[in-house]
Amino acid sequence: MDFFTTDTRNALEAKEYAQWIAFAPMVFQASRILRNNGILKHVEKSRRTGITIEELVKEVNLPLYNVRVLLEAGLGIGLVYIQDEKYFLTKTGYFILNDELTRVNLDFTNDVCYQGMWDLDKSLEQSKPEGLKVFGKWGTIYEGLSTFPEPAKKSWFDFDHYYSDNAFDEVLSHVLDQKPKKILDIGGNTGKWSIACANYCKDVHMTIMDLPGQTNMARKNIESKGLSDRIGFYEANILDEKTVFPKGFDGVWMSQFLDCFSDEEIISILKRCANAIDENGYIYILETFWDKQRFGASAFCLQMTSLYFTAMANGNSQMYDSKVFLKLVKQSGLEVVEQVDNIGVSHSLLKCKKIK
Structure with missing residues (x-):
């Protein structure tokens, strides 16, 4: 096994990763909610053309503020990306939405361990x-x-x-x-x-x-x-x-x-x-x-x-x-x-x- 035997990040990468750790609870909960409330699902459905925030609001029947703040968090987390004001699902977003291993781990962490x-x-x-x-x-x-x-x-x-x-x-x-x-x-x-x-x-x-x-x-x-x-x-x-x-x-x-x-x-x-x-x-x-x-x-x-x-x-x-x-x-x-x-x-x- 070659994992965990060297420090591969430079100083800038290490500091960036440290911020992921500092905000980890926000990253986790935002990802879980984006999956559960249907936002990622509807972004995936529009994977060829993308979907605007206004279209998403209508699809998920949530207030504009809720969708906006979650999508912007999703950008930083890497679950979605934006082009010409339209949102697309990333590969990471796909696994959060569809992968059984990820689903099992995420639900276990939230429902059993989080509090x-x-x-x-x-x-x-x-x-x-x-x-x-x-x-x-x-x-x-x-x-x-x-x-x-x-x-x-x-x-x-x-x-x-x-x-x-x-x-x-x-x-x-x-x-x-x-x-x-x-x-x-x-x-x-x-x-x-x-x-x-x-x-x-x-x-x-x-x-x-x-x-x-x-x-x-x-x-x-x-x-x-x-x-x-x-x-x-x-x-x-x-x-x-x-x-x-x-x-x-x-x-x-x-x-x-x-x-x-x-x-x-x-x-x-x-x-x-x-x-x-x-x-x-x-x-x-x-x-x-x-x-x-x-x-x-x-x-x-x-x-x-x-x-x-x-x-x-x-x-x-x-x-x-x-x-x-x-x-x-x-x-x-x-x-x-x-x-x-x-x-x-x-x-x-x-x-x-x-x-x-």
């Missing part, structure tokens, strides 16, 4: 998600997800599923082609991975281990698929170090799960995972490591998501640098026997076994 980020400094000081109080009085975001208000709940799950679901098809064969009979799906969330496994292999039995709120959501999904006889549940608070994991599994699966915990908590969880598998069993970890990304923008997204964990989720976890994470695996008494990078949008798969 709570005011308390990022307090979260760092206290090692607690101080921003979470905008939604409720929980110790971590996971305790409240099942009762989260809308649109935050939908945006959280859209964000989570966008990144994980795109990787599932690629990793099913890595996990199931060795014909395991019993797999423990830790942090199973809404049950999507267990359902995918049950559909891929008719002989595997899945057990979802998660908090009661999450297992209740998963149970409904699984019942609707007619898979209740092949997917069971084990309700537990995994953060409690006294929680003993069920035993006798051929494999343990964790997708975008361990990034929800601190270094010390990861070691504790992995040690208990080792006790859950048979001697020849494997632990499969699907994670997003920012240093294993193909593009700088992807690494950037993961680094910023780490701040969501700090302020909103639990106060002490992150999207990890793989070098840091692999040290935690080793400290847990496990070794990585296979690592597959560049899965889906941004994932890596670690296949681990006990060190003998």
Whole structure:
């Protein structure tokens, strides 16, 4: 990875970029509103001829002032450009309007993170998600997800599923082609991975281990698929170090799960995972490591998501640098026997076994 190894901007470019940081909240909210109120959509519709501000006012049924101030902000942001008093959509504007990755990230940032980020400094000081109080009085975001208000709940799950679901098809064969009979799906969330496994292999039995709120959501999904006889549940608070994991599994699966915990908590969880598998069993970890990304923008997204964990989720976890994470695996008494990078949008798969 060649990102973040040099300072490439000259002094003028650096000062200009610093202003983007200084006005970042305005840039974000103006972009979101330009997308949501239809202005960008109508500019795109007139991409061949352009559209005047007066024509836009009629199309979106908003006051002239609203349209003018937002369009002028859009010029500076780079979402639109103007020629002969007519507005056109830029490539960046196109992605804000149409790109699914951008939509998922923008909605997650606005609906889940935006208000709570005011308390990022307090979260760092206290090692607690101080921003979470905008939604409720929980110790971590996971305790409240099942009762989260809308649109935050939908945006959280859209964000989570966008990144994980795109990787599932690629990793099913890595996990199931060795014909395991019993797999423990830790942090199973809404049950999507267990359902995918049950559909891929008719002989595997899945057990979802998660908090009661999450297992209740998963149970409904699984019942609707007619898979209740092949997917069971084990309700537990995994953060409690006294929680003993069920035993006798051929494999343990964790997708975008361990990034929800601190270094010390990861070691504790992995040690208990080792006790859950048979001697020849494997632990499969699907994670997003920012240093294993193909593009700088992807690494950037993961680094910023780490701040969501700090302020909103639990106060002490992150999207990890793989070098840091692999040290935690080793400290847990496990070794990585296979690592597959560049899965889906941004994932890596670690296949681990006990060190003998």
